[in-house]
Amino acid sequence: GIHKETMKGIASGVCGGHRFGQSIVLSGGYENDVDDGCTFEYTGEGGNDFLGSKLQTGDQRLKGGNLALANCKMHAVPVRVVRRLKSNELRYDGLYKVVAYAEELVDSSNPQGSKVFKFSMERIAGQPALSEERSVGFVGRAQKSRHHGPDDTALVPRHASAEDREYAAWKSEHQRQLLRQAKRAGVKHERIGDKEYRKLYTEQRAGGGS
Incomplete structure (x- = not known):
């Protein structure tokens, strides 16, 4: 299949002694993730109680899938990107590169809070045009918060400069x-x-x- 993991959003494999990301699934699992199509921010794995409170209950570590994506950045290895649609179908959207990654606080106002890894992804040029439909979870919740204020007035979309x-x-x-x-x-x-x-x-x- 296009993504070998059933529960994890990051599928990885080992090559030449290093673990690399093979594919990632965008499904709106993290509220603050931003998906602008050809670029998006992706939160790493670990520390989230997905089956219970849905809250980040611990720090993420630079291991497993997170280390695999970090290695993709270091060695310029592309990653397959898959989006989960409203119909629950998976759609392959091409190859992306990891532009940058950093460890960030989930809540910047709480220095003692949990930390996650954020990966900045960018679609590699020269591929077929991308569909306008975004992943489930990003449409509505994320786009509403990014493009409209509480009184429904338009805001500037959040693009990484x-x-x-x-x-x-x-x-x-x-x-x-x-x-x-x-x-x-x-x-x-x-x-x-x-x-x-x-x-x-x-x-x-x-x-x-x-």
């Missing part, structure tokens, strides 16, 4: 560097909130650093 993509790529690389440094030093990696990352990124850009 070039600067946002640059920041996400910088952040993921910076996190990997910190993890490597902590591992070499034999100490626990201290997590940094997104607000601190943004401040550091702005300071480094102003100073001409990377």
Whole structure:
């Protein structure tokens, strides 16, 4: 089939000693995911009580499917994308590349809250045109919140800007560097909130650093 996993949204396999993402399914499992067709944000796996409260009850880890997608970014390996439609049918929508990924708080106002991995995906050019129908869960709930305010007035659609993509790529690389440094030093990696990352990124850009 087009997606070998029955419960997980990320299907992966091992090649050359590394685990890579083979396919992902968009089904609206996470409320804050954004699907604009040729680009979308995808939340990784783990820590969500899908069969119960539907809430994020723990941190996601960079392992399993999350590590597989991170490896796709590092080694420029494309991923098949499948969307689950309102009819519950699965539709293959082509190959996408992982543009960037980062660890983020589910609720930015709660520094002690759960953390998830967000993957920025972009459709590879030169493929057949994409259907307008989006995944179940994104249509209505996500598009309503992105395009309309509480009084139904139109808002600007949420598209990732070039600067946002640059920041996400910088952040993921910076996190990997910190993890490597902590591992070499034999100490626990201290997590940094997104607000601190943004401040550091702005300071480094102003100073001409990377």
